[in-house]
Every structure is written in C-alpha cells, then in structure tokens.
Amino acid sequence: MGFSTVAATAILGGSCVLMITIFxxxxxxxxxxxxxAYKNMEERAVExxxxxxxxxxxxxxxxxxxxxxxxxxxxxxITLKTVDFTILINGTKRAFNCSETYLYAEKDVIFTVNLxxxxxxxxxxxxxxGISDYEEYIVE
Amino acid sequence: MGFSLTSTHIIFFIAAxxxxxxxxxxxxxxxxxxxxxxxxKGERLTGEIDTDFGIINDPDNIPDTGxxxxxxxxxxxxxxxxxxxxxxxxxxxGDLISKSNYNLTPEYIYQxxxxxxxxxxxxxxxxxxxxxVVGPHAIADSFQxxxx
Numbered sequence: 001m002g003f004s005t006v007a008a009t010a011i012l013g014g015s016c017v018l019m020i021t022i023f024x025x026x027x028x029x030x031x032x033x034x035x036x037a038y039k040n041m042e043e044r045a046v047e048x049x050x051x052x053x054x055x056x057x058x059x060x061x062x063x064x065x066x067x068x069x070x071x072x073x074x075x076x077x078i079t080l081k082t083v084d085f086t087i088l089i090n091g092t093k094r095a096f097n098c099s100e101t102y103l104y105a106e107k108d109v110i111f112t113v114n115l116x117x118x119x120x121x122x123x124x125x126x127x128x129x130g131i132s133d134y135e136e137y138i139v140e
Numbered sequence: 141m142g143f144s145l146t147s148t149h150i151i152f153f154i155a156a157x158x159x160x161x162x163x164x165x166x167x168x169x170x171x172x173x174x175x176x177x178x179x180x181k182g183e184r185l186t187g188e189i190d191t192d193f194g195i196i197n198d199p200d201n202i203p204d205t206g207x208x209x210x211x212x213x214x215x216x217x218x219x220x221x222x223x224x225x226x227x228x229x230x231x232x233x234g235d236l237i238s239k240s241n242y243n244l245t246p247e248y249i250y251q252x253x254x255x256x257x258x259x260x261x262x263x264x265x266x267x268x269x270x271x272x273v274v275g276p277h278a279i280a281d282s283f284q285x286x287x288x
Contacts, residue, residue, distance in 0.1 A: 011157065027178055037185075038189055041190075044192070091198040122200075
C-alpha cells in the first residue's frame with residue numbers, strides 16, 4: 001500500500017515537473033517577444049512625437065531638366081536617416097539625392113530632385129516614421 | 141491468505157500507477173495545448189504591435205497614371221509587410237473595393253519603404269472621398285482626399 005502511494009506520487013510529481021517545463025519553455029519566450037514588440041512600439045510612438053521637419057527653402061537650377069533643391073530642417077529631437085525620406089512633387093513620388101546620410105536635430109540638409117516643367121510645384125516631404133511637411137514653389 | 145494479501149497489494153499498486161499515469165497524461169496534454177494556444181496568441185499580438193503603415197499622399201494631388209489612381213502606403217512599423225490585394229482591403233466612402241479593381245506593387249515592403257496601391261480610376265468619382273486601407277492583423281489607416 002505504501003509503495004503504491006510512493007509510485008503514484010512519483011508519477012504525479014514527475015508529470016508536474018514536465019508540465020512546468022513545457023509551460024515555461026513555451027510561455028517565457030512568448031512573453032519576452034511580446035515585451036520586446038511593446039517596447040519597440042513605445043519607442044516608435046515617442047520618436048513620432050519627437051520628430052518634426054520643416055521645408056525651409058526651395059530653389060531650382062536653370063534649364064529644361066533642372067534640379068529642385070529642397071532644404072529641410074530637423075526641428076525635432078530625433079536623428080533621421082535621409083535615405084528613408086519620401087518626396088512627392090505635385091502628388092507623385094520622385095527619386096532624390098541627398099548629400100548627407102543623417103539629418104541631425106536642428107540641422108539642415110538639401111534634397112535634390114531632378115524635374116522638368118514650369119509652374120507651381122507642391123512639395124510634400126515625409127520622414128521614415130510618417131511625419132511630413134508641405135511647401136509650394138513656383139518654377140519660372 | 142498470504143497470497144491474497146500480495147495480490148491485493150499488486151492490484152492496488154497497478155491501480156494507483158494507472159490512475160496516476162492517466163491523470164498525468166491528461167494534465168500534460170492540457171498544459172501542452174494551453175501553452176501552444178498562448179504562444180499562438182502571443183505571436184499574433186506581437187505581429188499586431190509590430191505592424192503599422194500610413195497613406196502618405198498629398199490629399200489634393202492624387203496621381204492618375206495609366207487608368208489608375210496611385211496611393212502611396214508607407215511602412216512605418218517594425219515588420220515586413222506583404223503587399224497584395226489578399227492582405228490589404230480598400231474601402232472608399234465605406235464601400236469595399238473589389239479585388240479586381242486594385243493591385244499593389246511591389247510584393248512586399250520593409251520598414252520605411254513605400255508601396256503603391258493602384259486603384260482603377262473609374263471606381264472613384266471626382267470630389268472628396270475617404271479611403272480606408274485595412275492591412276494585416278486588421279491594422280487600418282484612413283485618408284481623406286479630393287479628386288479634381
């Protein structure tokens with residue numbers, strides 16, 4: 001009788017250890033991943049709040065094919081990667097060049113867009129995290 | 141008498157071990173299922189948190205090229221977005237746009253990249269409209285625009 005109790009207890013104890021191992025092995029990585037994702041989301045939200053850009057100056061070179069030079073100032077607190085920007089001219093996405101890799105806080109960079117055609121150019125510039133600014137410029 | 145006592149002990153032993161084994165087996169199976177479900181739910185939640193996108197068009201200048209209005213969708217989340225008309229559903233003024241009337245390029249975009257949503261231009265009349273784009277994990281973005 002005593003040996004039966006010992007054997008049953010050993011089986012139940014062993015299965016308890018197995019259950020704890022299965023549960024922690026499956027749940028802990030999930031909690032860790034969730035925590036990491038939540039932390040990233042929090043960082044993205046904070047970065048979005050602290051990001052601000054302003055188009056401060058627009059000029060163009062002469063000729064049929066000309067360069068539109070758009071000066072953008074980082075008026076926020078986050079360093080922005082210039083390659084991650086998007087530029088729309090009159091609503092259409094355009095390829096651009098930028099001499100700098102990063103746009104630091106309180107600094108300016110010049111984005112150069114190759115264009116044709118005169119008239120009103122409505123420029124929209126969007127950062128990697130979706131913060132944008134508009135400017136209108138007439139090419140004569 | 142002695143044999144009966146031994147038999148009784150053996151029967152008790154077998155019964156105790158069997159019951160303990162069955163109970164353990166049931167509980168281990170339940171815990172495995174719960175853990176699996178928890179992991180799946182966790183993965184879905186993580187995916188949901190990592191997914192974010194925005195429509196970045198100039199609302200007064202929607203490009204109309206080759207019979208399509210072009211809407212730009214920027215990945216502002218953490219995860220790669222599969223951009224096709226199975227993953228993304230479009231609503232214009234609350235009406236679901238048929239999958240045959242729009243497509244997305246390229247096939248996927250990473251963080252800070254831009255995809256184009258090409259909508260057949262006969263599906264949207266002139267005037268001001270509301271576009272709602274619903275993507276993976278039901279993450280959505282709305283955008284008000286004017287077709288001149």
